[in-house]
Amino acid sequence: MRSGRSARGEPHPALQAGPRPRMRVHGPAHIGEPPHGRTAWHRERVGSCATACSYLPLLGGSLLMDTDPNAASCATNFLDALTAPLVARGELEKVAWKIGAEIAGPVADEVDAQARFPVETVDALRQSGLLAALVPAELGGKGATLLEVAGAVRAVAMHCTSSALILGMHSIEVFNLVRHGTTPGLRKLLEEVATGRMLLANANSEVGLGGDVTRSRCALEPGTGGGHLEKEALAVSYGEYADGIVTIARRSPDAADTDQIMMVCRAENLTLECTSEWNTMGLRGTCSSGFRLSATIADEDIFPVPFATISNDGAAQARQILLCAAWVGLAEAAAAKAHAFVRAAARRSIGALPPSALRLSELAIDVQAARCQLLGVALQYAELDRAGYGEDAGLMVALRSLKVSTSELAVSTATSALQICGMAGFRRTTPFALDRIIRDAHGGLVMVSNERLLGDNAGLLAVRKTL
Numbered sequence: 057m058r059s060g061r062s063a064r065g066e067p068h069p070a071l072q073a074g075p076r077p078r079m080r081v082h083g084p085a086h087i088g089e090p091p092h093g094r095t096a097w098h099r100e101r102v103g104s105c106a107t108a109c110s111y112l113p114l115l116g117g118s119l120l121m122d123t124d125p126n127a128a129s130c131a132t133n134f135l136d137a138l139t140a141p142l143v144a145r146g147e148l149e150k151v152a153w154k155i156g157a158e159i160a161g162p163v164a165d166e167v168d169a170q171a172r173f174p175v176e177t178v179d180a181l182r183q184s185g186l187l188a189a190l191v192p193a194e195l196g197g198k199g200a201t202l203l204e205v206a207g208a209v210r211a212v213a214m215h216c217t218s219s220a221l222i223l224g225m226h227s228i229e230v231f232n233l234v235r236h237g238t239t240p241g242l243r244k245l246l247e248e249v250a251t252g253r254m255l256l257a258n259a260n261s262e263v264g265l266g267g268d269v270t271r272s273r274c275a276l277e278p279g280t281g282g283g284h285l286e287k288e289a290l291a292v293s294y295g296e297y298a299d300g301i302v303t304i305a306r307r308s309p310d311a312a313d314t315d316q317i318m319m320v321c322r323a324e325n326l327t328l329e330c331t332s333e334w335n336t337m338g339l340r341g342t343c344s345s346g347f348r349l350s351a352t353i354a355d356e357d358i359f360p361v362p363f364a365t366i367s368n369d370g371a372a373q374a375r376q377i378l379l380c381a382a383w384v385g386l387a388e389a390a391a392a393k394a395h396a397f398v399r400a401a402a403r404r405s406i407g408a409l410p411p412s413a414l415r416l417s418e419l420a421i422d423v424q425a426a427r428c429q430l431l432g433v434a435l436q437y438a439e440l441d442r443a444g445y446g447e448d449a450g451l452m453v454a455l456r457s458l459k460v461s462t463s464e465l466a467v468s469t470a471t472s473a474l475q476i477c478g479m480a481g482f483r484r485t486t487p488f489a490l491d492r493i494i495r496d497a498h499g500g501l502v503m504v505s506n507e508r509l510l511g512d513n514a515g516l517l518a519v520r521k522t523l
């Protein structure tokens with residue numbers, strides 16, 4: 057076990073742990089050393105629900121409410137432990153929900169305010185084994201499916217979307233490693249991931265190319281036993297805190313911009329120079345600054361197949377499914393606040409339906425649509441992939457549509473929740489505050505622009521005979 061990490065089962069030792077920038081980092085330190093404690097407001101708001109979670113079934117949001125004799129007057133106590141959605145029945149979802157309710161949620165506002173890495177949540181994810189979920193059981197992991205991990209991402213997102221995205225982005229890289237990382241070096245890396253302690257980030261987007269990952273400007277300079285890479289990365293979420301950064305580049309300086317390879321930059325062989333700060337309107341805990349990467353890459357840390365193969369055969373699909381789970385969880389978080397608000401109003405006026413109840417039932421339709429779309433497309437991918445048609449063009453259209461739809465639904469659900477909660481949702485200091493959720497939801501629209509995805513679908517649909 058590495059220093060700074062605690063044995064599994066100890067009570068949240070990460071709460072004392074600071075960020076672990078083990079790679080050399082130069083440039084503006086936009087993330088200060090945070091006090092990793094709960095704010096007084098959070099203590100008051102979450103304390104009792106965390107206790108309730110320890111003895112009640114994780115799925116029992118309504119149970120949580122019913123066990124509180126003062127439920128009508130103290131909505132504050134259950135807001136962060138509202139309802140693990142009914143379909144959150146999987147083992148991983150339960151674990152993720154607990155981490156969300158007990159660790160990520162209580163510090164989510166602090167993480168947002170300070171734009172800091174959610175160190176305590178990520179350490180809990182490490183200890184829980186969720187970071188190794190996708191590693192096959194024979195390699196020491198949990199052998200989970202993409203859908204199961206999507207469920208975990210969604211459960212965390214209800215409490216802290218930045219933390220959920222970290223779990224999602226790391227899991228995309230693990231998925232790629234499992235599927236395509238067949239060199240001895242990458243298999244060894246996967247064994248390290250299986251211990252649950254490795255956190256992987258990605259630096260795919262590049263300054264000047266934005267979210268177009270089908271091309272690269274930078275190139276691997278060949279050297280003895282590997283090569284050297286210099287890259288102007290547009291954004292690298294939690295790059296300073298990761299144990300390795302997976303990235304893409306042209307195969308060699310004379311290769312075409314589409315002739316790309318994927319490689320792992322190990323923290324010990326990597327220098328990061330911060331080139332842009334992360335002071336954004338939302339998703340602030342992802343700490344997605346821009347960096348100049350300078351890395352020495354060993355031959356065996358280069359994926360043995362072209363990036364185009366990795367992308368078409370799983371990476372693009374996993375990316376959409378895992379990240380869309382965060383947008384669905386975010387929509388659920390907004391809806392949960394509106395639901396709690398309406399229930400509290402209903403308790404105050406027994407026999408008379410609160411005026412906002414009707415709007416809540418409309419909002420429930422949107423949330424149901426988001427859940428069903430995610431489930432439907434994830435099942436569609438699993439089925440097609442099993443049959444060897446995972447690269448089906450119709451599926452690609454569906455995956456992009458899923459991203460556009462769920463991210464837009466997160467925004468519209470958050471706005472509707474605000475209309476339901478009114479001033480209580482508009483104020484930042486009430487248990488119904490929707491400020492962070494609304495800001496985070498807008499991040500979903502630009503985290504690879506929906507316009508770009510719609511443009512890609514437009515090109516495909518123009519030549520396809522079927523939708």
Ligand SMILES: Cc1cc2nc3c(=O)[nH]c(=O)nc-3n(C[C@H](O)[C@H](O)[C@H](O)COP(=O)(O)OP(=O)(O)OC[C@H]3O[C@@H](n4cnc5c(N)ncnc54)[C@H](O)[C@@H]3O)c2cc1C
Binds near residue numbers: 225259344504508
């Ligand atoms: C929270 C967050 C975390 C991120 N983390 C990472 C990370 O870890 N690693 C990483 O590599 N990248 C990361 N990124 C960057 C991300 O992958 C995209 O590169 C970035 O969001 C820019 O997306 P874009 O190129 O689609 O849009 P932009 O470059 O922002 O494009 C600007 C606008 O131009 C228009 N536009 C662009 N392209 C098209 C098109 N083809 N058709 C029609 N209109 C278009 C759209 O209106 C778009 O909004 C992150 C971004 C965010 C917001």
